[in-house]
Amino acid sequence: MVEELLNSGRTSVTPASGLGPKRLTEIDVSAEERLPMDNSEFARVLGGGVVPGSLVLIGGDPGIGKSTLLLQVSADVAAGGPVLYVSGEESVAQIKSRALRVSNGAPPPENLYLATETDVDRVIGQIESVEPRLAIIDSIQTLHSADIGSAAGSISQVRECASRLQAVAKSSGVAIFLVGHVTKDGAIAGPRVLEHLVDTVLYLEGDPYHSYRLLRSVKNRYGATTEVGVFKMGTSGMVEVANPSEAFLAERRTDAPGSAIAVTMEGSRPLLVEVQGLTSPTTFGHPRRTANGVDTNRLLIITAVLTRRVGIQLSDQDIFVNVVGGLQVKEPAADLALATAIASSARDRALPPDLALIGEIGLSGELRRVPHLEPRLREAVKLGFSSVVLPKGADLGLDLPSELEGHEVTSLSEALEFALRT
Ligand code: TYD
């Protein structure tokens, strides 16, 4: 139980609308403008760039690279006008040295202002005096308002500070980014408590032991919510990965059993990923099922389908599944690759190196169709795959790449028969 002290009188500012209702026809919208920036991956996830007056929440685990990415974005946007970066966690000297580290030798932008401040009223004062086009608050959990009795980072503080900043963004047209640490500890409010309040929610994800980072949009009032940007954390900051499939398949061993290639969609973009499966006799107790990068329930379902519908004996086997590169694959279209990776390991037989697998698996062992087949197939061809197993009846466009041989199957057992034939 955590004590929450309430507001001592002053209520939070509501967005400055002030006017009565207007007819829809009377409201005039200028063509939606976006702040120019070079970082095209970041701009794409936002739906085309930073919208003036928007409030954007960027969440992620501590240490995943939020400050690094946002400092780079600040320097990028500062090329066209003033940007204010407010940190409650680091000193200006630390931020400057990081800025030099990520700038690749370029001189620091003239228009980037740094401040270390934790009082929300003073932060708002700074926004009013600098008049930036973009302000970054790193992080919302370090801000506090003197009107609220509870400690910085508590739910009431985080909500109050965010709604004050929301009012500033709407009334002044300054775009504001809030950094929010995802916390396991209930004493500090995580970014989820703000999701309803902000215009856009982005999450930066990735396995801390790998260098790839995915910036995923989960809510966006100004663009599609399925967009994903891929970055790589290097020695001088986050670098955009223009061709993620190639990067994720770079270390693949093609002759090893238990490796299958799935073609997933990350937002509007197809991505080829390697799914690995390993079965090993259980030595003690219950057989284990360990999933890394895929949902454990999905693994259990697919294991059951492999056992009952295909007849692969797995009840005395531990099963481990891994998606290479620290990725999380949630799409059902990767089911077939997952099942095939496990079957390939169980039968100790490698798949043909140029084979990609697409399809969702149903409980009766049938292979189901998936959307966006055409971009998936194009991506597979681009990466040199010449053969693909896919669900029957999938509507293949006439302009299907001729380099690709498609094998349409109706069931998992048919797919495995083809994939493990050698
Ligand atoms: P940071 O941006 O501070 O994470 P967050 O703000 O999400 O907590 O990133 C911290 C990690 O990134 C840290 O472990 C060091 C690493 N890093 C690099 O690998 N390369 C770099 O150029 C920078 C600036 C940081």
Ligand code: MG
């Ligand atoms: Mg940080």
